Amino acid sequence: MSVQEGFLERVFKLKENNTTVRTEVLAGFTTFMTMAYIIFVNPTILSTTGMDFNAVLVATILASVIGTLLMAFLANYPIAVAPGMGLNAFFAFTIVKQMGYPWEAALAAVFMSGIIFIILTLTKAREAIVNSIPLSLKLAISAGIGLFIALIGLQSAGIVVSNPDTLVQLGNLRDPSVLLAVIGLIITAALVGLRVKGALLLGIIITTLLGIPLGVTKLEGLKIVSLPPSLAPTFGAFRLGLGDLLAAGIIPVIFTLTFVDLFDTLGTLIGVSSKAGFLDEKGHLPRAGQALMSDAIATTCGAILGTSTCVAYIESASGVAEGGRTGLTALVVGLLFLASLFFSPLVGIVPAVATAPVLVIVGIFMMEPIMKIDFSNFLEAAPAFLTITIMPFTYDIAEGIVWGVLAYVFLNLITGNAKKISLTMWILAVLFVIRFFM
Template sequence: MQILESFFKLREHGTSVKTEVIAGFTTFLTMAYIILVNPLILSATGMDLNAVFVATCLAAALGTAIMGLVANYPMALAPGMGLNAYFTFSVVKGMGIPWQAALGAVFISGIVFLAVSLFKVREAIVNAIPRSLKFAISAGVGMFLAIIALKDAGVIAAHPATYLTLGNIHNPTTLLAILGFFLIVALEYRKVPGSIIIGILVVTALSIALGLSKFEGIFAPVPSMEPTFMKMDLHAAMSAGLVGVIFVFFFVDLFDTTGTLVGVSHRAGLLDKDGKLPRLKRALLADSVAITAGAIMGTSSTTAYIESAAGTAVGGRTGLTATVVAILFLACLWISPLAKTVPAYATAPALCYVAVLMARGLAEIDWSDLTESAPAVMTALAMPFTFSIADGIAFGFISYAVIKILAGRFADLKPAVVVIAALWIFKLAFFA
């Protein structure tokens, strides 16, 4: 106990070993759904589900352990929701890019993330992006997740005349997915820890009981990671056509991680008197190492999880909380059959709930200024309707720059925004 006290400076942060352990379990329960959802999403690319399951657990454990042991923050990391969907549905299935090349793009984005963190470019990039677009990107990613979830659940279906229409809501699996969403929201409202994973497991259990899916078991030896380990194709990832993909992986993760770190730290009272985050470089190191290591092992980009706030809400203040989460992710390596048992419609409610959380960014937009709100709406709507996070970001930056110029609001435009908008126009014109 004394070693833990000294290493994590528990007394200095007004906490204890017991409190930190409880906080670690709480955070883990709120984000454990990712070990079931991520393999399902990425396996749609042709990647081996068991190998992705192992890569998910290891990437989460590694990033979270570095966050706890090196940065001493109670933040947990795992493959990001939204980024995994972009990897699968936009890059691999949408653009026809092999998953090996997509993993290469993730790896390169991690190297770029590490470079901008070490050379203090991150603050300049983050500060240059308009506030309205930051919130719109978050909301748009949420909508992108929602349309994927609704399709997996069978709530929506393709239609030749109206493009989309109501699915077969008499289908038992669709009804189970809807029930799962209601259950997750109700449990979250009641502040029940682990509400998302509970919802997924309840739908899975009902599905098995009704004979709609097969129970594969719970425990098994750790599967081989060979089908995805070191399979990334860096040569293909560095082709001109994937420059935009690398940019999106980097860009979304940059804001996701920075926003989560600042938001959770603010709630936990970990910011200094100037409102800055001490040891920020170490925290970003955890994320960039996890991204590159995750790509090597076989998973999409890893990022800090806002669910970490659940742990800080019960008193987690140091890296011991994160260390507990990392240990629990490692322990999950022996439950791979459970990941195979869970059907896609059981994880759809979790995606819908995450979409609800991310859509809150729309409330932060300045709706009284049309030159801010119009580009934001374009950003958020373009993502689900073009089925591409990249296209949504492109529409957002281009519309923001053009509208500001035509409105004569030149003072609002920072050079970085104009440069990014111009790069997107060039990319869409010559590499679409």
């Protein structure tokens, strides 16, 4: 064993987790490829508020590096952290455009929610929430995320599109982008079925290359290397908006940011951990505190740098599906994010339709825990079913958890099984009900 391998073994406990350096590196590349879109999508959304696109791009990358490396070394989990989709839209279109706050105030709200996360994590409140959720709901969260991530993939591929009458419908299969996604799905599924090592990453690469003659993969004017833009326009700008936090209207904003990030991250941690086999015999997640601290610090640092709330990414499931089991996978993702500061044009050539098939297949993998749910017991089945279905139907992981928890508490209360409900679950149910009226 080389010195480098010995160091990685000591830090990440590869043998204990039944994995190898090669497997972890491959898993890291796969996770990065499936979530690299955030490098460009996040600044696109936030720049609608007047924020500098290039500065947000750098802030997005640096916040992702911070959160993902913390996840690697503090928690030793193969889970990546980056500014969350949905939360960035809430930042731009609700806080700034609808409510009328300047983007500096929105950053201040993100900063304050990050501080709240750190306090909740230090007091082990977030860890208590993770461990108090019943095992049946944890298994349901994994399956719900599976449907959700598959929907994201089908939507990114253009295979599923919106319809004003039926909400959704089949996309135009004659469109070159959609056709490429279908071909990519077939190729990637075949590689997985043949048990080819690195099937998901190989599927992304092949689909990207096939997109060149179809005109989907754009190579015109491609630069391989470029210097990172300046961070100055957004760095520390949150301080200018701290005064707005004294306004009464900002309190619900901070609460919403805190709530959504809390349960998005919890959902991802539980879902990915359930699939990877990290949960212990009681359904508890070891090192949950360290994992939650990673996204709390990333959110706080991200606000200082100039980006929206950071969360654990459901696309991490793609790396887990490739065999990633330790923080070495996250370390690779973090280093690839760091490299993207200089190779962002190269990263940007991978079209969304090339990564979409991977998300669909990962959705299939995430459904496995559903077989462990006792659907013959209605008190277990109903909350689990709501958790699974609400996530994709509302396009929100947090809402799936909310409805699952409420159904579990109320059904057990009404049927005389109140002793099964933990104090933490009671508190969550009350907070969820209050939230509906805020």
